[in-house]
Amino acid sequence: MTTPQQPRANLHQSAPILILGGGLMGLAIAHQLARRGEAVTVISRRRSEAAGFVAAGMLAPHAEGLSGALLQLGQLSLGRVPSWVAQIEADSGLPCGLRSTGIVVPFRSSTERDQYPTAAFGESLDRGQLHQEIPGLAPDWAAGLLFSQDGQIDNRRQLMRALESACVDRGVHFQEGVEVLELLTENHQLQGVRTRNSEGMLNTLRCRKAVLCSGAWSAQLLPELPVFPVKGQMLSLQTPRGALRRVVFGPGTYLVPREDGLVVVGATSERDAGFSEGLTPQGQTTLKDGISGLLPQAIDWPPMERWWGFRPCTPDEGPLLGDSSVSGLFLACGHHRNGVLMASATAELMADLCSGTPIRDDLAALLPHFRWNRFKPTKTPQDRLVSGVECS
Numbered sequence: 123m124t125t126p127q128q129p130r131a132n133l134h135q136s137a138p139i140l141i142l143g144g145g146l147m148g149l150a151i152a153h154q155l156a157r158r159g160e161a162v163t164v165i166s167r168r169r170s171e172a173a174g175f176v177a178a179g180m181l182a183p184h185a186e187g188l189s190g191a192l193l194q195l196g197q198l199s200l201g202r203v204p205s206w207v208a209q210i211e212a213d214s215g216l217p218c219g220l221r222s223t224g225i226v227v228p229f230r231s232s233t234e235r236d237q238y239p240t241a242a243f244g245e246s247l248d249r250g251q252l253h254q255e256i257p258g259l260a261p262d263w264a265a266g267l268l269f270s271q272d273g274q275i276d277n278r279r280q281l282m283r284a285l286e287s288a289c290v291d292r293g294v295h296f297q298e299g300v301e302v303l304e305l306l307t308e309n310h311q312l313q314g315v316r317t318r319n320s321e322g323m324l325n326t327l328r329c330r331k332a333v334l335c336s337g338a339w340s341a342q343l344l345p346e347l348p349v350f351p352v353k354g355q356m357l358s359l360q361t362p363r364g365a366l367r368r369v370v371f372g373p374g375t376y377l378v379p380r381e382d383g384l385v386v387v388g389a390t391s392e393r394d395a396g397f398s399e400g401l402t403p404q405g406q407t408t409l410k411d412g413i414s415g416l417l418p419q420a421i422d423w424p425p426m427e428r429w430w431g432f433r434p435c436t437p438d439e440g441p442l443l444g445d446s447s448v449s450g451l452f453l454a455c456g457h458h459r460n461g462v463l464m465a466s467a468t469a470e471l472m473a474d475l476c477s478g479t480p481i482r483d484d485l486a487a488l489l490p491h492f493r494w495n496r497f498k499p500t501k502t503p504q505d506r507l508v509s510g511v512e513c514s
């Protein structure tokens with residue numbers, strides 16, 4: 123962060139709100155702000171690397187076994203999804219691929235099932251019911267939970283496209299292929315950002331407000347943020363039509379059936395991979411073993427596409443939301459496995475914060491749990507403990 127040499131106090135009064143990151147979070151926030159009549163510019167380095175193009179699109183606070191404030195945020199966001207999707211579809215004229223397929227989580231025993239953190243929110247399935255829900259499931263799965271309130275959205279091929287189109291329709295400006303190099307501040311107040319485009323040209327954009335939503339790369343701009351990448355490798359399979367009706371969320375592997383017969387298979391969770399690009403033999407073997415352990419017949423379904431991406435993770439796997447150490451800069455990053463699920467609530471929250479609208483009570487009550495500096499060392503004898511989260 124540096125101070126601009128000649129800050130011009132009035133220059134940026136009419137400057138747009140800058141959205142630093144053109145992934146799902148950035149587009150969702152830009153769209154909500156534009157709907158409220160704000161001038162918005164999205165700055166995006168390389169849209170294809172956004173987690174929104176990589177994720178499986180599960181809307182799964184219960185199936186993923188979330189707990190505490192993260193579960194509450196997930197539930198709140200899940201509840202907003204239908205109206206959020208309706209707005210995007212109305213503005214863009216494009217479908218988002220929202221499907222209420224429900225999600226089944228299989229277990230090795232009924233004891234394991236009953237101990238699942240979100241068991242109380244699901245319908246208990248015995249062995250017979252489980253195998254009726256998921257024909258072809260490997261025989262050693264003995265019990266299950268059906269979360270019919272969870273679902274999925276086709277983020278990769280529909281939601282991202284529809285959101286971008288909705289943003290354009292609402293007058294959002296885009297700067298593509300542009301990297302934000304640094305934040306410009308004066309007395310801890312945001313003044314603008316310095317950027318470089320794909321041809322190497324440097325530029326300064328003035329603003330009073332911005333939202334940092336650069337996914338796994340967020341700490342590159344604000345190094346104090348505890349955001350790091352967790353790589354995921356995935357693939358899709360072409361299935362016989364109707365072969366899988368519900369999402370199956372097994373330990374380490376899940377299968378997400380799309381409308382058109384594709385099944386998205388995810389995902390490795392590689393904490394030591396950093397930003398290393400590409401597929402790996404080990405990652406592909408993990409996925410293959412996961413498929414045959416869940417649904418043996420699926421191993422014969424032809425693979426269509428393979429890809430990878432980087433989840434933006436934090437030490438407690440919860441997002442960083444709200445104010446930052448820079449006045450005027452808001453944070454919407456670190457959603458780890460739950461970005462698609464939490465996009466709707468995050469977009470509403472950021473639009474409220476940036477436009478100075480009161481935040482609805484239930485969302486406001488959750489905000490302290492997601493402050494960026496909740497990980498600061500506490501004064502306990504064990505100095506490796508930060509806010510109850512063990513650091514390695």
Ligand code: GLY
Pocket residue numbers: 178180354388389433458459460
């Ligand atoms: N939410 C699924 C994943 O991140 O793999």
